[in-house]
Amino acid sequence: MPILSSLDENFRFIILEVAEQVDTTCSFMQSNDDKLFERIVSRDDYIDNLKSVIENIIFSKIHLEHSLDQKAVNNIRAQNTICSNLEKIADFCVNIVRQVGHIKDHSCLDEFECQQFFEEIRKCFPLILPVLQKGDLTKALIICEAELNLDRLYKHNFDLVMAKLRVENEPEDLITLLFIFRYLERIGDSLLNIGEALLYAILGEKIKITQFEALQKTLTKSGLTESLHKLRYETYWGTRSGCNISRIISGDPINELRAQDGIFKGGITKKIRAEKENLERWHKILPSLTPRIISYHEEAGKAAMLMQFMSGLTMEEVALTCDEDVVAGALNRLEITFLDIWTGTLVATPSKSDYTGQLLARLNNVKTVHPLLFKNTMQLSGKAICSTFELIRRAALVENQLAAPFTVFIHGDCNANNIIFNQETRTIHFIDLYRSRQADYLQDISVLLVSFFRMPLLAGPIRERINWIIEHILYSSKTFAADNNDQTFDTRLALGLARSFITSTRFELNSEFAKEMFLRGLYLLEKISLLKEGEIKEFTLPHDVLYY
Amino acid sequence: MAEQKFIFESIQDSETIKSYLESIITGIAKKKIVLSTDGEDITLHPNGLLKLTVKARKKADKNRISIKMAWTDERARLGDHNKTIEINS
Numbered sequence A: 001m002p003i004l005s006s007l008d009e010n011f012r013f014i015i016l017e018v019a020e021q022v023d024t025t026c027s028f029m030q031s032n033d034d035k036l037f038e039r040i041v042s043r044d045d046y047i048d049n050l051k052s053v054i055e056n057i058i059f060s061k062i063h064l065e066h067s068l069d070q071k072a073v074n075n076i077r078a079q080n081t082i083c084s085n086l087e088k089i090a091d092f093c094v095n096i097v098r099q100v101g102h103i104k105d106h107s108c109l110d111e112f113e114c115q116q117f118f119e120e121i122r123k124c125f126p127l128i129l130p131v132l133q134k135g136d137l138t139k140a141l142i143i144c145e146a147e148l149n150l151d152r153l154y155k156h157n158f159d160l161v162m163a164k165l166r167v168e169n170e171p172e173d174l175i176t177l178l179f180i181f182r183y184l185e186r187i188g189d190s191l192l193n194i195g196e197a198l199l200y201a202i203l204g205e206k207i208k209i210t211q212f213e214a215l216q217k218t219l220t221k222s223g224l225t226e227s228l229h230k231l232r233y234e235t236y237w238g239t240r241s242g243c244n245i246s247r248i249i250s251g252d253p254i255n256e257l258r259a260q261d262g263i264f265k266g267g268i269t270k271k272i273r274a275e276k277e278n279l280e281r282w283h284k285i286l287p288s289l290t291p292r293i294i295s296y297h298e299e300a301g302k303a304a305m306l307m308q309f310m311s312g313l314t315m316e317e318v319a320l321t322c323d324e325d326v327v328a329g330a331l332n333r334l335e336i337t338f339l340d341i342w343t344g345t346l347v348a349t350p351s352k353s354d355y356t357g358q359l360l361a362r363l364n365n366v367k368t369v370h371p372l373l374f375k376n377t378m379q380l381s382g383k384a385i386c387s388t389f390e391l392i393r394r395a396a397l398v399e400n401q402l403a404a405p406f407t408v409f410i411h412g413d414c415n416a417n418n419i420i421f422n423q424e425t426r427t428i429h430f431i432d433l434y435r436s437r438q439a440d441y442l443q444d445i446s447v448l449l450v451s452f453f454r455m456p457l458l459a460g461p462i463r464e465r466i467n468w469i470i471e472h473i474l475y476s477s478k479t480f481a482a483d484n485n486d487q488t489f490d491t492r493l494a495l496g497l498a499r500s501f502i503t504s505t506r507f508e509l510n511s512e513f514a515k516e517m518f519l520r521g522l523y524l525l526e527k528i529s530l531l532k533e534g535e536i537k538e539f540t541l542p543h544d545v546l547y548y
Numbered sequence B: 001m002a003e004q005k006f007i008f009e010s011i012q013d014s015e016t017i018k019s020y021l022e023s024i025i026t027g028i029a030k031k032k033i034v035l036s037t038d039g040e041d042i043t044l045h046p047n048g049l050l051k052l053t054v055k056a057r058k059k060a061d062k063n064r065i066s067i068k069m070a071w072t073d074e075r076a077r078l079g080d081h082n083k084t085i086e087i088n089s
Helices: A005-031 A034-064 A070-100 A106-111 A114-122 A125-134 A137-167 A171-203 A209-222 A269-285 A315-321 A324-345 A355-369 A388-399 A441-453 A461-483 A489-507 A511-529 B014-030 B074-081
Strands: A232-235 A244-249 A262-268 A293-299 A302-308 A378-380 A383-385 A408-410 A419-422 A427-430 A437-439 B033-037 B040-044 B051-059 B062-070
Touching: A005 A034, A005 A070, A005 A114, A005 A125, A034 A070, A070 A125, A070 A171, A106 A171, A114 A137, A114 A171, A125 A137, A125 A171, A137 A171, A209 A262, A209 A302, A262 A269, A269 A293, A269 A302, A269 A324, A269 A408, A315 A324, A315 A419, A315 A461, A324 A408, A324 A419, A324 A427, A324 A441, A324 A461, A355 A388, A355 A489, A355 A511, A378 B014, A383 B014, A388 A489, A388 A511, A408 A441, A441 A461, A441 A489, A461 A489, A489 A511, B014 B033
Parallel strands: none
Antiparallel strands: A232 A244, A244 A262, A262 A302, A293 A302, A378 A383, A378 B033, A408 A437, A419 A427, B033 B040, B051 B062
């Protein structure tokens, strides 16, 4: 990884200057020499300037040098992050020496382990350039680890200060010392940012050290012995699940061994473990439907899982980009898959419906994004119009009398992006299964129908196709309902659709389309809320609500 | 006088829309239409000469019909007539 010349020069300078600043700060704490104080304060201005110079070089390089390849750009971006954090460290040094000035009795410093902090910090600076030049992962991890060690030192010294504060009557110096330790601990945070920037330069993707450690352990457990350098790591941005999801591609990018590709998922144990257990359950129901678990790892409230990568197109991609015969084939396979799952997992025990409950749970999030969609009570020339909340309350009263006649094992987050169609094998796969459970099949169908409805093409032949897909799914699930004597299909589906129409608006920033979905949801709720006892089974879902 | 506004938007079947329009028609017959939201009322008195505009548009499968009524309150018109015109030279 060659570094660009004048940037290289300045970058080397800032590392040396900040290392020197840390050394001088350490000496000043021991000697309290005024000359050292002045040197630290004046060098800080120089470091600030150096940072600005480097920033200018970096921005002009990224803007003007179009021949830079991705690796060179990644390196420059890492250098920019490192440079900002080095400058922060220099600032912390100035803060520390200013605090030392407030200490009355300097002998109090001897009672604490200040030098250990500095030793931990100092060892990082000589590692930065070699990591950047040679991509040495082990050394990058040493820098990341320094933060952990500094945190431990901070905790230890903090406890010592607290113990002294409890017994001694002179808190002033001890409080000042706490500030000093806090700045030393913050230097650790900056070192961690530097370490993570170096990981970015090596791996080509932004990764937090905790995610990296989890990834490393999961790969080791999976038996993947390849060096992490040789794996390609692509983060999936914009996931809403709160998990970190990345695709791991093994081997040479040109001769990809696709069979070994994996999806790495890391996050809080509860979610990841739920997905693992669901995958195990799915494996018993339909082994080829869901990703195989390659390895799983739990540690300190976090979990990580490496799963098989399911190749193919999502149903959204199929709908928007494929030829009509491929769409028809995918839909046909999807219907057969649903039917297999539903008949294979059907439990004939009624289950209470709770779509309005799910709606209420997310209503505040919707209101945050689209506050103006919510209506208060209105009067239209003598005709009363319910407020949004009142309408939901009334629909909930009707729903209270409703139950799904049976349950099946459901996907749980069945939008078109979480269903994969493999055209070569003509198979359907489910992904993102942490919400799978035994429940009403209309939970999945309502989510799926609205996920097609809200695809961002509002007119033209693709919209006609989306309408056709919706009609297809509606028809096949209605047939299943009739075959299984599900008499409240239309009523439950209307509630499920109303829930999905309204809650989906929180992801929809096109305000006109968000309003369209919201009003469709309200329309369905109004229809349901007007049902009297005995009319629940008679209700017919107005299909038009699903076609745009 | 500050401008008062009332906006109601809804997606409905034609049966429900008919009932909304009937409420307005009843208001026209009584020469009083009250619209309220958030405890604030707008009272309109459709009286005297009213301008009615009906616009319709059809483009492919998208349709639109808009019905607009506009008028000036009688008292305001009288007020205008009662103003004295002064001519200075």
